[in-house]
């Protein structure tokens with residue numbers, strides 16, 4: 001009996017027992033779907049981080065507030081700092097903070113004194129704000145920045161212009177907006193908003209320019225849902241946090257200079273913050289490079305992949321045991337059929353093959369359904385959730401091979417049981 | 431018997447002192463207790479005897495479906511006890527066509543596919559043509575796509591005979607092929623066997639009905655696992671004649 005005929009017989013049997021077949025396949029389906037989906041998410045995330053690092057340039061350092069133990073990831077630190085300001089303005093007790101904060105003066109000092117290693121420094125203060133334009137309200141992310149921002153962060157204005165040093169010196173109520181803000185306020189990202197007024201926390205600002213869109217960031221955030229204004233304006237008029245900043249971007253003169261720049265900045269900040277050794281344990285700041293973020297992301301992906309592999313292996317084993325169970329039931333149910341086949345000349349190998357093909361057909365079908373579900377899930381995440389997901393064809397092929405292999409492995413015992421049946425005893429079986 | 435023996439030098443089947451015992455707890459059942467039979471090409475043998483006398487056990491051994499506890503069995507000159515599982519499967523596939531009392535067709539499988547099955551295992555290329563020819567021979571050329579549950583008992587048994595015929599076996603073995611059938615259908619089955627035997631196919635069948643045994647050329651009677659009688663049939667009944675009579679009776683009943 002050739003393979004295709006066996007498969008046809010197997011599939012016919014499976015269709016006549018739909019519910020049982022589905023339940024049997026469930027383990028394989030879940031295992032494969034989860035694997036495909038998580039691999040797609042992991043690949044997508046790591047591609048995005050690589051893209052972000054490439055966009056920012058490898059010679060960028062960022063300096064963050066707080067001791068290392070307070071930071072899980074820079075993103076978490078951001079969430080924590082904006083949360084803190086919100087509670088304090090509500091009069092709720094403020095959770096303990098890092099004793100020293102980065103300040104504008106320190107940013108200025110780094111910019112002025114390490115010319116050999118540092119090209120420019122861009123201190124940033126940020127917070128969530130209410131905005132209104134015409135009758136439309138929204139919340140967005142306000143960042144108070146210096147004029148160095150476009151250079152340090154590889155940003156540019158698409159329309160209009162960035163604000164100038166005199167705007168910063170004069171706490172001017174001017175701003176540059178991201179495309180998402182334009183879209184949210186006017187219903188279209190292409191509306192000309194130059195020179196128009198926008199109310200930020202009820203204060204009127206003039207729009208000077210629109211930022212070139214950057215798309216989705218490394219952590220899935222919309223980088224165009226942002227308003228930039230002079231850092232002084234943000235400190236004194238909106239966020240009311242005088243002179244302390246949330247973080248700074250430092251553009252080094254070259255990649256080679258980054259270790260030295262890191263060392264110079266760290267020594268300076270330790271003196272400035274009156275810190276005692278040992279270092280870096282007692283540091284109340286963190287200095288990261290873009291490549292470090294990349295490495296961190298890769299190690300997160302690695303951990304995730306390991307966990308995922310365990311989940312996948314467990315569900316494939318569970319699925320395989322389910323298949324073995326159902327094949328044993330099938331062999332018992334079809335004992336007479338096996339007897340008939342043997343009586344008319346089926347060899348033990350013919351019977352073995354028939355049941356192996358049947359079990360691997362079940363698991364292969366389960367694998368195909370799992371792949372379909374995983375890919376569908378990935379597409380939905382991409383379309384609806386805006387996630388960056390990449391379905392790697394090699395992971396699909398691997399899933400197919402593994403699921404067929406599970407069927408063969410867990411089918412061996414029931415199939416050899418069938419192949420070893422005595423023809424007369426099998427025919428006599430009721 | 432000596433008359434038959436003189437015609438053919440070598441028997442197709444030759445059983446010598448065949449024994450088969452089953453151990454049931456501390457009891458030993460001697461289903462076959464030293465059987466000697468020779469069957470020559472072209473014979474049509476009925477194995478008769480009361481229930482439990484060992485007829486099926488003997489047929490299973492002849493059909494290479496079961497092994498004797500001891501004794502020698504030469505099939506076509508080859509000692510069956512020396513064959514491995516693959517050679518036995520090949521013998522069952524190519525040299526023997528087995529017909530069971532309970533038909534033993536694959537359910538939910540068409541008549542043609544059932545008949546093709548031995549050809550599939552025999553890796554024959556022309557299996558569709560052969561299967562159709564075999565079904566036509568048993569008068570079911572118009573039932574190729576019927577499933578067993580869409581056929582009468584007699585028709586199912588004819589499908590089983592077509593399956594046994596499909597790979598041109600040396601011998602057809604039938605264990606109570608009419609046991610589950612009404613008399614008209616039994617007669618139709620016997621007619622097919624007689625036609626096949628006339629074409630030169632060797633047939634060995636089991637029956638406990640003397641009327642059916644009379645259709646064969648030779649009857650072998652066993653009792654308690656031993657050979658009791660081995661005789662040629664006198665006044666052989668031809669199924670074709672009986673069927674004409676039966677149909678006339680049937681017609682009379684319905685015209686009256």
Ligand SMILES: Nc1ncnc2c1ncn2[C@@H]1O[C@H](COP(=O)(O)OP(=O)(O)O)[C@@H](O)[C@H]1O
Pocket residue numbers: 452453454459460461479480481482483484485486487488
């Ligand atoms: N698998 C078996 N296990 C135990 N006893 C068996 C088995 N098969 C047959 N027998 C016994 O062997 C004897 C002959 O059985 P069988 O050949 O089926 O008789 P028949 O076909 O003539 O009715 C019976 O007594 C039966 O109970």
Ligand SMILES: [Mg+2]
Pocket residue numbers: 485486487
């Ligand atoms: Mg019997």
